[in-house]
Amino acid sequence: SAVISQKPSRDICQRGTSLTIQCQVDSQVTMMFWYRQQPGQSLTLIATANQGSEATYESGFVIDKFPISRPNLTFSTLTVSNMSPEDSSIYLCSVEKDTGELFFGEGSRLTVL
Amino acid sequence: KNQVEQSPQSLIILEGKNCTLQCNYTVSPFSNLRWYKQDTGRGPVSLTIMTFSENTKSNGRYTATLDADTKQSSLHITASQLSDSASYICVVEGSSASKIIFGSGTRLSIRP
Numbered sequence: 001s002a003v004i005s006q007k008p009s010r011d012i013c014q015r016g017t018s019l020t021i022q023c024q025v026d027s028q029v030t031m032m033f034w035y036r037q038q039p040g041q042s043l044t045l046i047a048t049a050n051q052g053s054e055a056t057y058e059s060g061f062v063i064d065k066f067p068i069s070r071p072n073l074t075f076s077t078l079t080v081s082n083m084s085p086e087d088s089s090i091y092l093c094s095v096e097k098d099t100g101e102l103f104f105g106e107g108s109r110l111t112v113l
Numbered sequence: 114k115n116q117v118e119q120s121p122q123s124l125i126i127l128e129g130k131n132c133t134l135q136c137n138y139t140v141s142p143f144s145n146l147r148w149y150k151q152d153t154g155r156g157p158v159s160l161t162i163m164t165f166s167e168n169t170k171s172n173g174r175y176t177a178t179l180d181a182d183t184k185q186s187s188l189h190i191t192a193s194q195l196s197d198s199a200s201y202i203c204v205v206e207g208s209s210a211s212k213i214i215f216g217s218g219t220r221l222s223i224r225p
Binding site: 041101107 | 206212
């Protein structure tokens with residue numbers, strides 16, 4: 001298994017500001033992902049966080065809006081930049097173990113006013 | 114287009130009853146299918162993972178079935194408990210660049 005800690009668990013932010021979400025894993029993992037879950041909907045992959053190189057973004061997501069860091073194999077950050085109310089969502093960190101199983105953090109619930 | 118469709122969208126049953134959730138997918142080529150449980154305000158937690166060669170897999174009161182020919186899966190919950198109230202998400206992983214596709218989930222509510 002994997003224990004994933006996310007910070008903050010929730011936050012209320014003003015339009016135009018930026019927020020950085022941290023994800024810490026209790027073991028080294030190669031594959032680390034960031035997802036978004038909008039109210040009442042399922043998960044959408046934002047990007048794959050690559051250790052030592054730029055993240056790989058999915059269609060519809062760009063680095064300027066969602067910059068990601070992955071300094072080592074146990075830690076990553078996702079920044080939501082220049083926020084608008086449409087960015088209100090739950091942001092989830094996920095890791096894939098060698099078994100192929102995905103583990104998720106508890107999520108960071110973001111509300112933008 | 115690779116898709117994962119779940120039904121019903123929501124379901125309410127009485128405590129102690131059984132229920133079955135459905136998942137149909139068009140992801141091809143197919144690698145594995147997973148069922149997750151997501152409690153309100155929490156991250157998804159894995160229930161089962163099945164490859165194309167597996168027909169059924171159990172995890173306590175949860176039993177998942179897979180028919181890779183018809184591209185259908187079901188999650189059967191036996192003797193439901195109040196703590197089973199959650200969203201259940203079907204996730205299909207393709208074996209090429211089709212990546213991981215999430216279903217929209219079934220919202221299950223157990224009533225006492």
